[in-house]
Ligand SMILES: Nc1ncnc2c1ncn2[C@@H]1O[C@H](COP(=O)(O)OP(=O)(O)OP(=O)(O)O)[C@@H](O)[C@H]1O
């Protein structure tokens with residue numbers, strides 16, 4: 378067994394490490410950019426909705442429509458469809474760089490919905506109280522909506538990252554690099570099952586670790602201290618977003 | 623008579639339009655004076671919340687004038703092109719400033735759940751740009767006033783309802799407001815806690831001179847702390863005036879429904895029946911009172927209506943007693959009831 382591990386590592390170690398590194402880069406950078414776009418979009422949805430604090434029917438309908446369209450396109454199709462755009466922005470359609478654009482485009486509406494859901498859980502009465510004290514819209518977003526929804530936002534963060542991780546694997550199959558690429562090239566094309574299984578096990582551990590870490594973080598920052606309700610909240614949110622494309 | 627702090631003139635509020643329009647408020651006129659505790663009472667759906675929310679423009683009136691501390695928040699203006707008047711509002715910017723001097727507490731407390739008690743009280747000061755150190759000092763003073771200095775580091779979820787409302791009161795006072803609006807502030811609390819919150823409001827009113835506007839559907843709350851009251855019924859003010867005047871001499875049906883417990887209707891009793899409204903504020907239960915009235919004074923009274931609750935052996939609520947025809951006996955009974963602890967009694971007249 379020890380011998381097997383040594384030879385396996387000598388042969389595929391560096392490939393696997395590169396794959397893991399590429400996956401981390403793709404997930405990290407796309408999550409960052411998707412949040413930079415998705416968070417304001419989610420906030421805008423909350424503010425402009427009919428009962429929001431800045432209702433704007435037209436803008437809300439437009440943003441809502443964009444998010445719905447973005448959410449309804451399967452990632453792999455979206456990736457192919459926007460290849461010209463990808464090329465325009467990062468200069469290439471393939472590799473780690475080429476994957477980031479479609480990952481961001483696909484994850485942004487997803488994250489916007491997640492943020493919208495998290496913020497909609499903030500009690501309307503609390504928002505009203507802030508208004509009655511003379512808070513501006515910016516102050517309400519910055520000092521009420523976001524801090525009060527923090528635990529839900531953190532839980533949503535885990536779901537977003539796992540989703541983006543799943544997308545990177547798909548992107549890997551069309552030449553983006555990362556673990557998905559390795560699984561296809563070695564596991565599928567060349568039939569080296571040991572490599573396939575290592576990537577599978579690694580991904581399982583990674584996803585579990587992300588979930589545990591974020592759940593723990595959400596729980597420990599939540600000052601509502603209502604343990605039973607907390608469990609349900611996390612479960613609800615997960616259930617709502619569990620289906621990825 | 624002291625100065626006006628809130629003036630409302632010809633205010634109306636309609637939700638929706640056409641067939642489905644709800645006329646929540648119609649031609650409301652109010653004049654709340656500096657330093658008083660003013661009550662607004664009415665049944666559910668009467669428009670109490672809508673009215674109080676018009677005072678800080680959380681709800682924008684459909685028409686009418688709202689003046690707070692000499693500043694117009696809404697007023698009517700003639701349109702250039704025609705003779706119609708249209709309601710105009712103060713700018714958002716100015717409104718945010720006004721809202722620092724007319725703050726509000728709510729039935730559901732509405733504290734920030736992810737902030738400590740101290741940080742909750744600091745919140746309005748943060749909004750208005752007070753430095754962190756100053757805000758903290760002031761917040762601790764306010765927590766001292768509401769009796770929660772030791773809970774500064776706790777989170778709202780760790781507090782009881784009464785404590786939460788105390789924090790909300792401290793928070794509402796943070797910007798040194800001239801007016802404190804209370805929308806059903808005690809409706810979620812048990813009678814004992816209600817009494818302590820009302821006592822606090824009264825105390826703050828006396829010590830700080832803050833005008834308090836109390837919205838409630840409970841007569842006992844009005845009796846406990848208000849000097850004047852407006853009775854809201856189906857979106858119109860049925861009656862307004864001094865609490866004791868309205869209680870002893872309700873002249874409208876809406877007022878009578880509230881004043882006479884158990885919905886006792888005037889028509890049931892002959893005009894000229896002498897009656898007394900007895901309010902129980904957590905003293906002895908009412909049955910012993912009626913019994914001992916008979917034993918100690920030899921006076922028999924009729925219970926015309928009652929709306930009392932027994933909580934931990936203490937009585938809360940009101941009761942309407944029919945007094946004997948004999949004036950001496952009636953006076954004796956009245957004196958006896960008034961001598962009871964935590965019981966107040968007022969003679970009531972009927973106008974058939
Ligand atoms: N946003 C709204 N849209 C439509 N109708 C409303 C709205 N807010 C209040 N109303 C209606 O206006 C009327 C007065 O409501 P309001 O909440 O002011 O009553 P209330 O006296 O505070 O009652 P409660 O004691 O139940 O709180 C009700 O008929 C209610 O349905």
Ligand SMILES: [Mg+2]
Nearest residue numbers: 670671672806
């Ligand atoms: Mg109400």
